[in-house]
Amino acid sequence: MRRVLRRFPEDTLHLRIRLEQTPEDWAARGVLSVPHGTVVGRGRGETLETALDALADSLFRDARRYKERRHADAAAGRKRRLRRTLESSVEHLGAFRGEDDREAFFDVLRPALAALRERAEHEVRIAALEGHPGESSRPVDEVLDEVLVRAWDRWEERPDGVPLERWLTALLHEVVDEGTGGVETESLDAPAGSADGRPRTDWDAERALWFLPGDESPALEDLIPDAAAPPTAWAEAADEAEWILEHLADLPRAQRRAYLLHALEGWDVDEIALLQGRDVEAVQRDIESTRELLAERAGGLAHRGENA
Numbered sequence: 001m002r003r004v005l006r007r008f009p010e011d012t013l014h015l016r017i018r019l020e021q022t023p024e025d026w027a028a029r030g031v032l033s034v035p036h037g038t039v040v041g042r043g044r045g046e047t048l049e050t051a052l053d054a055l056a057d058s059l060f061r062d063a064r065r066y067k068e069r070r071h072a073d074a075a076a077g078r079k080r081r082l083r084r085t086l087e088s089s090v091e092h093l094g095a096f097r098g099e100d101d102r103e104a105f106f107d108v109l110r111p112a113l114a115a116l117r118e119r120a121e122h123e124v125r126i127a128a129l130e131g132h133p134g135e136s137s138r139p140v141d142e143v144l145d146e147v148l149v150r151a152w153d154r155w156e157e158r159p160d161g162v163p164l165e166r167w168l169t170a171l172l173h174e175v176v177d178e179g180t181g182g183v184e185t186e187s188l189d190a191p192a193g194s195a196d197g198r199p200r201t202d203w204d205a206e207r208a209l210w211f212l213p214g215d216e217s218p219a220l221e222d223l224i225p226d227a228a229a230p231p232t233a234w235a236e237a238a239d240e241a242e243w244i245l246e247h248l249a250d251l252p253r254a255q256r257r258a259y260l261l262h263a264l265e266g267w268d269v270d271e272i273a274l275l276q277g278r279d280v281e282a283v284q285r286d287i288e289s290t291r292e293l294l295a296e297r298a299g300g301l302a303h304r305g306e307n308a
Helices: 048-098 102-130 140-153 164-178 203-207 231-237 240-248 253-263 269-276 280-307
Strands: 014-021 026-034 037-045
Touching: 014 048, 026 048, 037 048, 048 102, 048 164, 102 140, 102 164, 102 240, 102 253, 140 164, 164 253, 164 269, 240 253, 240 280, 253 269, 253 280, 269 280
Parallel strands: none
Antiparallel strands: 014 026, 026 037
């Protein structure tokens, strides 16, 4: 259960257990105080040990539900903040594009686009795992710079009624899919052809506007099924986030992107279907089958860890 609640410091978790013995069996009740909530479990057994095991299983299930609710709320909140900021900037972006004021356009879009950095990092890392040299050789900052430039170049072609986040996400996927690792990205700091080819954007600093301390939105490692493996098993996997990306790299791009947008970013299935131009039912099947695949492979890791 500690894996489920690992984001919370030990001193914020307080467990109280009450035991009761009857002529027939043992009863155990547990109340775990967690930040902004309570986890409750019950267990019974013929012996004290079996009652405590049943209690642990009950607490685990309730802790997992608690974590899923917290992650869903946090992801939804971050999504709302991002979309509210993006949509409120549309008028300004249109005005600056109409005035041909490139730098002002970039200054407005850059902070919000930085929130897509995590998506870009996942895409570039998976490209490396797939063995695509063109894609995997591109720095993440360069990918985001290219998205920024394409947003400027294509602003007047942006379809009416398409939310800005969806449009930017499509541009990000386009940049990665093209695999233009050997093509110079136009510098945002100097005119085309300048000797200074370094982009000026510090995307990590820009991202700080969105990834604030205490943000409980799910991270890659949170996508591993909670009952999957004991901590010792992960020593072989080296890194939990890397393990997720390695297995997602085995899937078609549309499928893994649908899963990540839904599981990490809180996108609705309908939104993903519109982004990918696919049927809602197909997207839903992809998300469910990806979840099942990860559970199956994590279960295999748990089995190896137990037999080690």
